[in-house]
Amino acid sequence: MSSASIVEERGLRAWWSRSERKIVPYAFISPFYILFIVFSVGPLFYALYLSLHRWPGTGPMRHVGLGNYTYLAGDPVFLKSLWNTVYYAIGAFLFILPLALLLALLINSTLIRMKSLFRIGYFLPILTSTVAATIMFLLIFNNQFGLINQGLASLGIPALKWLDEELVKISVLAVVTWRYTGINVLYFLTGLQSIPPELYEAAQVDGAGTWAQFRYITLPQLRPIALFVGVVTMIGSFQLFAEPLLLANGGPNDASLTIANYLYRMGFTNAKLGYGSAIGWVLALIIFGLSFFQLYLFGAFRKED
Amino acid sequence: MDSTLTVRAQRTIAYGFLFFILISMATPFVWMISNTIKEQSEIFQMPPTLIPDEPHLRNYVSLFEDFDFHKHFLNSAFIAVVHTASHLFLASLAGFAFAKYSFPLKNFLFLVLLGSMMVPLYTIFIPLFVLVIRLGLVDSYAGVILPGVAGAFGIFFMKQSMEAVPGELLDSARIDGASEFRIYWQIALPLVRPALAVLAVLAFMGSWNDFVWPLVVLRSRELQTLPVVMAGMVNLYRMEYGVVMAASLLSTLPILLLFLALQKQFVQGLTVGAIKS
Numbered sequence: 001m002s003s004a005s006i007v008e009e010r011g012l013r014a015w016w017s018r019s020e021r022k023i024v025p026y027a028f029i030s031p032f033y034i035l036f037i038v039f040s041v042g043p044l045f046y047a048l049y050l051s052l053h054r055w056p057g058t059g060p061m062r063h064v065g066l067g068n069y070t071y072l073a074g075d076p077v078f079l080k081s082l083w084n085t086v087y088y089a090i091g092a093f094l095f096i097l098p099l100a101l102l103l104a105l106l107i108n109s110t111l112i113r114m115k116s117l118f119r120i121g122y123f124l125p126i127l128t129s130t131v132a133a134t135i136m137f138l139l140i141f142n143n144q145f146g147l148i149n150q151g152l153a154s155l156g157i158p159a160l161k162w163l164d165e166e167l168v169k170i171s172v173l174a175v176v177t178w179r180y181t182g183i184n185v186l187y188f189l190t191g192l193q194s195i196p197p198e199l200y201e202a203a204q205v206d207g208a209g210t211w212a213q214f215r216y217i218t219l220p221q222l223r224p225i226a227l228f229v230g231v232v233t234m235i236g237s238f239q240l241f242a243e244p245l246l247l248a249n250g251g252p253n254d255a256s257l258t259i260a261n262y263l264y265r266m267g268f269t270n271a272k273l274g275y276g277s278a279i280g281w282v283l284a285l286i287i288f289g290l291s292f293f294q295l296y297l298f299g300a301f302r303k304e305d
Numbered sequence: 306m307d308s309t310l311t312v313r314a315q316r317t318i319a320y321g322f323l324f325f326i327l328i329s330m331a332t333p334f335v336w337m338i339s340n341t342i343k344e345q346s347e348i349f350q351m352p353p354t355l356i357p358d359e360p361h362l363r364n365y366v367s368l369f370e371d372f373d374f375h376k377h378f379l380n381s382a383f384i385a386v387v388h389t390a391s392h393l394f395l396a397s398l399a400g401f402a403f404a405k406y407s408f409p410l411k412n413f414l415f416l417v418l419l420g421s422m423m424v425p426l427y428t429i430f431i432p433l434f435v436l437v438i439r440l441g442l443v444d445s446y447a448g449v450i451l452p453g454v455a456g457a458f459g460i461f462f463m464k465q466s467m468e469a470v471p472g473e474l475l476d477s478a479r480i481d482g483a484s485e486f487r488i489y490w491q492i493a494l495p496l497v498r499p500a501l502a503v504l505a506v507l508a509f510m511g512s513w514n515d516f517v518w519p520l521v522v523l524r525s526r527e528l529q530t531l532p533v534v535m536a537g538m539v540n541l542y543r544m545e546y547g548v549v550m551a552a553s554l555l556s557t558l559p560i561l562l563l564f565l566a567l568q569k570q571f572v573q574g575l576t577v578g579a580i581k582s
């Protein structure tokens with residue numbers, strides 16, 4: 001080896017030992033940013049581009065401006081799926097969250113022992129896949145021989161058609177409630193356990209009753225966790241997919257169809273990639289809008305007073 | 306006397322309600338298990354039977370013989386293991402960088418990372434599929450695994466626990482001449498093992514239960530994962546209920562067993578987002 005190359009190698013080493021700590025962090029984080037740009041940012045803008053075109057997946061694209069969006073505004077099936085999705089979201093807020101809060105309060109109260117039995121028991125459904133969970137409920141809600149109808153029959157009550165147009169959304173909500181109540185119980189319990197006990201002790205000294213303590217200590221102290229639970233529930237509800245698909249194939253007559261189901265139908269079954277992408281962007285705008293609305297409602301933008 | 310009675314009454318009502326909900330939640334599980342060992346005709350039978358007259362395992366046999374359950378089980382396991390291992394590696398490496406180095410644009414880059422969690426899956430669904438086709442990754446495991454392998458949540462989570470690794474330990478290794486990667490691999494990583502276990506459980510479960518993305522990427526049947534195959538078995542007009550229920554039960558078992566072994570990690574992992582908020 002010539003002396004010049006030794007000097008060069010020494011220089012390189014010295015340079016590396018000087019700069020390693022400056023370069024290495026970028027190397028360590030770059031896989032995420034590369035994958036994020038390729039598989040998220042790129043597709044996000046490509047979706048916007050596609051949404052301004054008509055394209056069956058092959059051949060030339062035809063620019064249609066905002067045509068997909070204006071068509072969407074008058075598409076009765078899309079409006080139905082939008083309404084269904086809003087219905088599921090409202091149902092989740094009305095069923096899951098109050099039930100989860102009530103269960104968490106009971107488990108957290110001094111009345112109850114065997115706390116971990118309930119905590120773990122309620123938690124188990126979240127371990128199932130949405131597919132397995134929905135499959136279980138096929139035998140619960142079946143119009144002829146479902147368990148609920150058999151139970152009703154034994155009480156002399158005529159069978160209800162749980163998977164028909166009128167009731168199918170309730171059935172979907174039941175599956176969702178079954179799967180997601182337990183995890184929300186855990187979220188609320190985390191929040192309840194982080195409330196300083198001194199607050200309750202002070203209130204008791206001041207003679208505050210159970211209800212007053214709940215109203216003026218528990219609820220306000222739960223605000224951060226309630227915001228988290230609210231945002232997660234909303235985002236989850238607006239992306240429901242497997243439950244209505246497997247329980248009733250989005251039907252009957254699109255009665256259980258969600259926005260995500262309709263996007264899938266347009267993009268993949270009907271090969272309308274532009275139209276499907278427009279649905280995706282409308283969905284994103286709804287989710288962003290509602291997230292910010294919730295943050296605003298809970299005063300996340302206000303300075304703490 | 307009066308007040309003890311009310312406390313007792315309150316306790317009874319509380320327990321009654323908690324058990325009622327617990328039983329309601331257990332019913333679908335129990336009913337599913339019961340139906341895996343029944344004839345189709347007995348599933349339809351009135352009144353329902355919990356333990357069938359003639360329990361048998363023919364539904365399970367059919368699951369393996371007619372539906373190749375074991376192959377799809379292995380597909381799911383392979384994808385979940387590869388996803389989990391690569392996710393843990395990338396997340397802990399980036400989490401280490403964010404926790405233990407200061408570098409220009411760090412705060413901005415971290416903000417971008419947090420913002421990336423807001424991109425809804427379905428918005429990028431169609432273009433992502435087009436991209437995967439263009440990359441030639443459709444109908445391959447790489448196509449299933451690659452887009453979701455570098456999750457922002459994992460990095461955020463690992464950053465939290467990497468911050469607890471003492472800087473002096475890293476510095477003394479530097480004096481001994483260890484490279485930065487070696488410091489990450491041999492010093493930082495072993496110290497955050499508990500956090501890695503929590504993240505592993507989350508990543509494995511997410512991948513094992515994933516449905517929509519594998520559904521569109523995996524076209525050929527022999528590559529498909531359990532949720533995709535199970536969804537295909539659901540036919541609203543003509544379905545072997547016992548077989549479908551057996552598939553549902555067996556597909557849930559690995560996660561249930563994992564949960565029983567690693568309860569603490571599960572609960573911690575699934576509530577970590579709530580605590581951090």
